Amino acid sequence: MSKVIVIPQIHDVNAEMRAELNGHKPLVLWFTGLSGSGKSTVANAVEKVLHERKTRTYILDGDNVRRGLNNDLDFSESGRVENIRRIGEVANLMLDAGLVVLTAFVSPFKSDREKVRQTVGAENFVEVFVDCPLEVCEARDVKGLYKKARAGEIPDFTGISSPFEAPESPDIHLHTDTEDLAESVAKVLSFIEKKL
């Protein structure tokens, strides 16, 4: 590709002014974990509470991203890398728009999560490890995908035929096999309280 020159445009209304108008700071809450670990469930419950508190939020997850913006990407390593890169860029735009963005993607590679942290700025990024043993996720089998993966019908399935690199020092560490949803939600809310 030939070199592209892009000069950033400065607008009169900036992120600080949007935060002032909203009455809270923006943030990216990045949920990562195996399929069925509880990313969507916890993100959804946290968003409900924040919304009731008049916080401006948006959830980015597979349904609204892999079906649309990223419907050209598969689950190969390069497909996942590009998936997370684009989601990081979208989250960054939403952050600039003043939102608390909750993302619910497997995001199995440490280096991709680190790149997102750089993209949005470390001070705006909260990594939430939704930890749940593979056996429990597989027993839940919310979408019946583990059964298909075990039968060899889905290639590159995370935890079975594709790796998951667990965060080493997540900002928030949830254990959805031993704590209930209310406990997980409370942990997230208490961590982000001082940041908003």
Ligand SMILES: Nc1ncnc2c1ncn2[C@@H]1O[C@H](COP(=O)(O)OS(=O)(=O)O)[C@@H](OP(=O)(O)O)[C@H]1O
């Ligand atoms: N091969 C393979 N591996 C893992 N997951 C698979 C796969 N194929 C389809 N699915 C379903 O797609 C959801 C994961 O998509 P993500 O965009 O979050 O994946 S990734 O971050 O790019 O790794 C994931 O959704 P969740 O169950 O909500 O995590 C699965 O339901």
Ligand SMILES: Nc1ncnc2c1ncn2[C@@H]1O[C@H](COP(=O)(O)OP(=O)(O)O)[C@@H](O)[C@H]1O
């Ligand atoms: N403590 C918990 N936190 C979140 N989900 C839980 C918990 N205990 C059981 N579950 C169940 O586990 C499943 C998680 O599914 P989901 O949220 O779709 O996971 P993911 O988005 O990571 O694929 C749901 O059926 C949910 O009801």
